[in-house]
Amino acid sequence: MMTTYQEFIQQNEGRDGVRFSWNLWPSSRLEATRLVVPVSCLFTPLKERPNLPPVQYEPVLCSRANCKAVLNPLCQVDFRAKIWACNFCFQRNPFPPSYAGISEVNQPAELMPQFSTIEYIVQRGPQAPLIFLYVVDTCLEEEDLQALKESLQMSLSLLPPNALVGLITFGRMVQVHELSCEGIAKSYVFRGTKDLTSKQIQEMLGLTKPAASGQQGRPPAPQDGAASCRFLQPVQKVDMNLTDLLGELQRDPWPVPQGKRPLRSTGVALSVAVGLLEGTFPNTGARVMLFIGGPPTQGPGMVVGDELKTPIRSWHDIQKDNARHLKKATKYYEALANRSAVNGHSIDIYACALDQTGLLEMKCLSNLTGGHIVMGDSFNTSLFKQTFQRVFSKDYNGDFRMAFGGVLEVKTSRELKICGAIGPCVSLNSKGSCVSENEMGIGGTSQWKVCSLNPSTTLGFYFEVVNQHNAPVPQGGRGAIQFVTQYQHSNTQRRIRVTTIARNWADAQSQIQHIESSFDQEAAAVLMARLGVFRAESEEGPDVLRWLDRQLIRLCQKFGQFNKEDPTSFKLSESLSLYPQFMFHLRRSPFLQVFNNSPDESSYYRHHFVRQDLTQSLIMIQPILYSYSFYGPPEPVLLDSSSILPDRILLMDTFFQLVIYHGETIAQWRKAGYQDMAEHEIFKLLLQAPLDDAQEILQTRFPMPRYIDTEHGGSQARFLLSKVNPSQTHNNLYAWGQETGAPILTDDVSLQVFMDHLKKLAVSSSA
C-alpha cells in the first residue's frame, strides 16, 4: 500500500506539479477538521514539462458564467451529441464547431488522462516585449559599484534583443536616465525626500499622456512610443549607449559626513520606477530590478536615519516596539508593491551589504509581485554575480526561465472550497461560490496574481471540505480541483496552463486507515510550515510555536497508537513517522526562530521558503547532512551532533548555506599538507569529493547558497553546529560518557527530549 501511495505521489508530482497533504479526502467537514492537517497542496504552476508541448489552440470553457472551467479529462463527454458535462458545475456544454470531428477514437488532447496538465498558447493581442528596469543604488563602495556595473553591463548581453531596458539610479537624488538622446547624457532628477504621486511623476518625466491607472484586463499595449521610449529602449538599440552610461556611473556625489550614513532614497526611486512603468506599460510583463547596498535613509520608505550612532532596528527593537520607521516604511512599500502587482510588474531586490538593508520593510515588494530577493555581503562576490546571471538562465527550449503577469485561478468541485494560498502572489479578490469564508493564507478569492513566475515557483493552497456529515458523498465519488494559470511566456506569448486533479473521497470513520496511509508527510510538513511562517509574519514567535506544537500533538493523538498515560507505548505509523522530526527542525529553523538572525535575514529566509518547491523546502526545514570518510562511499547521516566525528568530512546543505566541515583529524591532516603528498592521493580525493558535490549544488540552485569551507574549531563551524540536533551538549556530555560526536554548547532541547515530551503529551488524557 505504502509503495503505491509513494509512487502515486511521485507520479502526480511529476505530471501535475502537485503534492497533497492527503491523497484521500475525508468526506465531511467534521472529519476533515479532525485530521488536523487541512486538505491542502503544494502546486508548481509552471513545472518544467519537457514532454508537454503546448497546444496551439484555446481552451474550451464551460459556458456557465460563474464556472468557466476548462474542458478536462474528468469531464463526461457525449461524443455523439457533441456535448460535454462540466465536472465542476455539471453544466452540459456543446463542443465548439472546431470540435466537430470529435469521437471516441479522435479525442482532443485535453480529454486524455495523461494530459491532466495541458498548456494552451493564446494567439490574441499584440505581443508585448519584456521590460527590464534597473534601479541602481549609487551609494556603494567604489569596488562594489564597479562590480555591480560590470554585472549590469554583462546582463545586457543576456537580455532578449527586443526587450526594453531602462535605468534609474539613486543616492541622495533619483535619476531617471533618458536612453535615446545623442550627445549629452540626459536624466530627470527627483528629490529623494519627496513622495510623488504617479501622476506627478509622469508629468515631470514629460510623459504627456499618462495612461489611466492600470486596470484589470486592459490589453497590454505599450503607450505611444515616443514618450515612453525615451526611458525604455530596446536593448539592441541602446546597448552601446547604455554600456557607456553604466560605465560612467559615478558614486553618489554627495559627501557623506563623518558619522553619517549615505543618504539613500530607495523609496522614491522605487516609486518613480513603479510610476514610470505604470504610466507607460501597464499590464505588461516587466521586472524592476533593485540593487541596493544599504538601507533607505531618507524620504518615504526610510528605514533608518542617517546617523550612524542609531543602529538599524533589530528584532529586539521590534519586539520592544522601538523601531521608529518600521510601520511607516512597511506601509509605504506595501502600497508600492500592490500598485506594481496590479500592473503586473514584478520587483526584484538584490541587496548586498554587510549590515541590514531594510529587507524586512521591503520584502513585500518581492513577495507580492513574485520578484526575487537576493542577499549577499557585496556585489563583488560570486554569490551575487552568479545568482544575478542565473536570473537570466534559459530552459531546454532556449527560453528564459521566467514568466510574467500570471493569473492563477482555482476551481473546485462543490464538496470543496478554497481557503487561501501562500506564495508569491496577491489576491485578485475574485469571490465565487468555491471561495471559503475560512481564510488560510491569502484567502477570500479564487484568483491570485503572480507577477513573475519561474518553473520552481510553488504555491501552497489550502482547502476546506464543506460536505456536511449527514450528506455522504456517493460511493466512488471524486473531488476535483482545477488550476488555470494564464501568463506571459518569456517569448512574449500568452499562455494558459490547466491542471485538473481529482482525489477519492473516503469516509473517515470507516476508512481512517486508508486516509492515514494517504498522508504525504513531506508535503504536510511544508504546508504546515508555510502556515506557520505566514502566521509568524503577523504574530509573535512563541504563539506560532505553540500553535504548531498544538497541531502536532493533536495529530499524534489522532493517529498515534498508544495506551493512555503511557508514553512508552506511543507509536506512529510509517506514513507519519518523520513528521514530528520535521516539526522539531522547523521549530529550530530561522523561519520561526529570530534569535541570532537579523530581521532582514528572517525576511529573506521566509521569502524563499514560501516559494520554493517541496524538495527545496524540506531542505530548508531539515538540512541534509552527508558524511565523507575512508570507510565507504558518501552517505547521508543524521542531522545530529553525533555525526560530527574527527575523521569525517561533512557536507551540509541548508539551501541558503553549503557547509563543508572537516573533522578534527581531517583538518589536522589537511593542515599538515598530506593531500599534497603522492602517497596520500586518496586523502586528496577524499577532500575533493565533497567539493565536487557542493559544486553541483552551487551550479543549479537559485539563489546561489553561501559557500562555507570550515573545520573543527573554525568560527564558521557555527553554521553546522547551530543546525544539528544537540543530542550531546555540555549538559549531558559526561553523563553519556561517549567519545563520539561533538557536544553543542546550547540549552536547546534535543530531538530526544522533544519526542519524549511529545509522547507524554500525546498520551495524556488531559492534553
Next chain:
Amino acid sequence: PHSSQPPVSTAYSAAPPPSYTQAPPPPVSSAPSQPPPPSGPAASQQYYGSPPPPSQQPFNSSLPPTSQQQFTSSSVPPPPSQQTLPPSSYSGPVPPPSQAPAPPVSLPQPAFAAGPPPTAPVSFPPRAPPPSSQPGSFPPPGPPPTSAPSCQYPGPMPPQQQPPPSQPFPYHSGPPPPRAQMPPTSMAQSNHLPPGPQGPPGPPGPLQQPPSQPGMPAGYPPQQNGAFGQVRGPQPGYAGPYPGQPNYGAPAPAPAPAPPAQKRLDPDAIPSPIQVIEDDKAKSTEPFTTGVRGQAPPLVTTTFQVKDQGNASPRFVRCTAYNMPCTADMAKQSQVPLAAVVKPLATLPPDETPPYLVDHGEGGPIRCNRCKAYMCPYMQFIEGGRRFQCGFCSCVTEVPPHYFQHLDHTGKRVDCYDRPELSLGSYEFLATVDYCKNNKLPQPPAFIFLIDVSYNAVKSGMVNIVCQELKTLLDYLPRENPEMESAVRVGFVTYNKVLHFYNVKSSLAQPQMLVVSDVSDMFVPLLDGFLVNVNESRLVIESLLDQIPEMFADTRETETVFGPVIQAGLEALKAADCAGKLFVFHTSLPIAEAPGKLKNREDKKLIGTDKEKSLFQPQVGFYNTLAKECVAQGCCVDLFLFPNQYVDVATLGVVPVSTGGSVYKYTYFQAQSDQERFLNDLRRDVQKLVGFDAVMRVRTSTGIRATDFFGSFFMSNTTDVELAGLDCDKAITVEFKHDDKLSEETGALMQCAVLYTSCSGQRRLRIHNMAVNCCSQLADLYRNCETDTIINFFSKYAFRGVLNNPTKAVRDTLVNQCAQILACYRKNCASPSSAGQLILPECMKLLPVYLNCVLKSDVLLPGADVSLDDRAYLRQLISCMDVAETHVFFYPRLLPLVRPRTQHRSLLDEEGRLFVCFMWAAASKRKGSCCICSFTSSACCQPVHYYQHCSVQPDENKSA
C-alpha cells in the same frame, strides 16, 4: 497759488522737452518760454536773481528758464557744452527774462499758469513771495527759510509778498504746495508757523532789511551778519574763477537795483556746470592728501591723485558736508543732508596703493571693548602705550601684549607709520574664524550661470551669444593675484519651464544633463561635478557651451519660471557651503506654474495717481523671502533681462537689489545690434572684483549716528548692512543724524567696516575711516559741502521715496528741501541783497541745476514712451551708484562730435560739429567714459544707443 501747482507740472513737462528741442533754435523772442526746461536747470543753478525761487519746485520750471535765459546768454561762451542753453540764452532771452519778472510780479499766478514762457520771468517775482515765508522762517525754526533770500528782491517783492501770506497757507494745508513760489514754503513748513506771526514784518520790512534782522533775531544772527559780512569776503574769493562766481559778489549788488537789475543780470555771471568742472580740474593739480580733517576733495569729474594720510580716499568715501554742524538744530535749519557715499571696494587707479592687509594674529583685529570699533588712527594711546582710548566712544581698552609698543614724546606709538591701521584711512584686516559664518573658514565662492533657453531667448540669439562668450570669459574670473588661477568655481544651468543642471566633472567625456521638473520644490540634483574649476573641466565645459544652443535650437517652449531658478542657484551654493554669484539671463515674465509666478500688471493708467507707487513695489512677497534666504547664504544675483514685453522689473529686481547684485536690461534684444553692449556689460560684470557674504557697519563718534542707508543690500536690523555680494562698483549712501552735540575740537569721526569674503575665499575686514570737521557757524557748513554728493543722496532718497509716496509728493519734497537749503544760506550766511536776488553758496551753485535733472528723470517724471519696466529699472539702478555715476547719470555730458560726413549737415551746427548727448544709461555703467572718449577721438566709432534723452535722433546718430 492755485495756478502755481499746475504750472509746476506744466512747466516741467512742457519745459523739459521744449528746452531740448528748442534749445538749439535759440529763439530769441520767446526766450521766456524756452528757458524753462533744459536750460532751466542749468540756468537756475546760477544765482540768478530769482535764485531762491528756482530752487523751489514749481519754479524750477519757471525759474530755471529765467535763469537759463539769462544764464544762457552769459554762459554761452563757456557752456558750449550745454547745447540748448547757450542758444536760448543769447540775445533774445536776456531781455525777456527781465521783463518777465516784472510782469510776473503783478501776475504771478497767471504767469505760472501760462506755464513755460512766463515761468522764467514769473519765477522771479513769485519767488519774491517766498520772501513772505521768510518772515516766518525767521521767527522760530526757520531762519533757514529760503524765502528770506527772495525777500531781497526789491521790486517784485512787494507785490508778491501779499500773495505770499496766502501762499504759506496753501503750503501748510497741502503738501502739494501748488505755488511755484512756494519752494520756500515747503521749507517754510517748519518755518511757516513762525511766518504767520512774523509774516507781517517779514514782507514789508524784510525786503530790504529782512536778511539781516529776521535771521538775526532767530538766534543765528551773528552768523549771518558777522559771518556773512565776512563771508562775502570769502565768497568773492571763491567766485574768482568762474564767471558764475561773480554771482555771489555781483549778485548782491545787482539785486539792489531791483527787478530791472535782474534783467540786466550779467549772463556771464551765471554758474555753468561745465565751467565749474573745468575750473575744479584746473585747480586740482596737486595730489589730494587726506590728512587734513574737513577738507573737501576735488570734484568727481576731476582726475587727481589721492594720498592716504589718515582718512579714507574720496574714492571710497565722499561726504555731503566736510564740516558738519555741531548741533541738530543747525542741521535742521540748514536742511543740508549729512550723508556719506561709501564705495567700500572701489577700484583705485594704478598709481594709488590698494589698502594694505593687516594681520593681527589669532586674536583677530584689535578693537575697542565697548563700541567694537577697529584699531584706527583715531585711537589715542595712553599710559605709555598700555591702553588706548577709543576715539568713537572714549572707552579705554587694554592693549594686548603682542600689540604693545612704546610711545614717543608726542604720545604717538613708535611704530605708528609702520602700521597701516595707525596711519591710514583705509586698510584691511585679516579676519579670524570668529568672523566667519558657523565659525568655519569660508570656501572659495562660485559663479553659477543660469540661462533661459525658452523660445524667445534662443530666437533673439541671446543663448548663442552667452554660450560663445562664456567660453573665453571663463578665463577671466576675478582673482586677487593676476598670477594665480582664480579660485572661483563655476556651474551651469539652463531653464525654461523646467531646469537643466549640468554635470561637467572633469572626468567625464561629455557633460551630463540633469533635468529637474519639480519646480515647486526646488533642489540641486548634484554637487560634485556641478561646481567645477574651469581649468580642470575646460573640455567638458566647452563641449557643453557648444551643445547648449544646438540642444535648444528647436525648442518651442515659451513659458519660463524665475523663482525656482534663483532657488536652484541658492540651493547649489548651500549644498556646496559657499557664497557666490548667480548670473541669470532671462527673457520673459515668469508665467509658468511655479513659486514666484507673476501676472502681467502693467497699467499705465495708474501713472500720476496715488497708486503709482504700487508699480514700483513687487507684486508678490515671494521674492522678498527668497532674497532674505539668498543674503543669508551669501548668494548674490545679477540679472540680465532681454525682454520683448513687460517683465515686471520691479518684482524680478527684488532679489538682485537685495543681494547686492545688478540688473541689466536689453529691451528688444537683437543679437546684431545689441551684442556689443551686452557683452561689454557681461564681461565687466564677470571680471570685476567682488566680495561675498559682506556685512557693513558704520560706527561714528558720539554725537552723530548713521540712521539710514541707501543701496543694493538687505538689512535685518537697523545697523548692519548685509550684502550677499559687494563688487567694486557698488556704493552705499549713509545718512547721519545728530543725537547729541558735536565738538568743533574733535570733529566727527566715522568708521565704516566691511566684513567680507574675498574672491579667493579669504575672510577680511575692510576699514574706511573718515573724520570731518564740525562747525558752529552755518557758513562753514556751506563752505565745505559737495553738491554732487548731495545730489547722490537726494536722488537715492527720492527714488526710494516713490515706493511709498506719490511721485509728485516726492518731487515736492525735493524742491522744498533745496529751497530751504538755499534760503537758510541766504538768511544766515549771505549779506543782504536785493529781494529778487538768488544767492547760491559757492559749493552749491549747481544744486538747482542738478536737482532739476533729478526731478526730470524718468522715474520722477516719466515721458509718455517710458515703460514701467524702464522706470523700475532706473529706480533700482540708481540705488547703488556712487557720486561720479549719479553725476553723469543726471547731468549727461554733451560732447561735440567731429563732423563725420557732410551730407548730415543738417545735424551740424555752424561749426560743423554734431552734438550728441551721451546718456549714462541703463546697461553699461563703466562704458560712460569710454564712449565719450571714442566720440571725441573718432568720428567713426560705434554709435551709442543711449539716446533716450538725446536731442539727436537715434537713426541720425547711427549714421554718424
